Amino acid sequence: MFxxxxxxxxxxxxxxxxxxxxxxxxxxxxxxxxxxxxxSPWTSTPLAIGIDHVVMNLSFSSRSDAALKAIEELASEFxxxxxxxxxxxxxLPGT
Numbered sequence: 001m002f003x004x005x006x007x008x009x010x011x012x013x014x015x016x017x018x019x020x021x022x023x024x025x026x027x028x029x030x031x032x033x034x035x036x037x038x039x040s041p042w043t044s045t046p047l048a049i050g051i052d053h054v055v056m057n058l059s060f061s062s063r064s065d066a067a068l069k070a071i072e073e074l075a076s077e078f079x080x081x082x083x084x085x086x087x088x089x090x091x092l093p094g095t
Contacts, residue, residue: 019053023054026054056071075094076094
């Protein structure tokens, strides 16, 4: 799914409400639209959104710690899997 998305091939269909809820709640905490806060954890904006995913590129700084915590909390709340392309690991937070 990650490779498909990053190559520009997105799935078509109805939006997954869990993904929409996750994205809306995440951007309430960390906007991916201008004006960006100096505390923004994102290295690339806006975040890449599809019907079944949100791709987030985080900075390598202390700013990303709060974002990582929020991502894990929200993924757990919305029952979403987190995929880390660097480690090639997928996991379901809260389990």
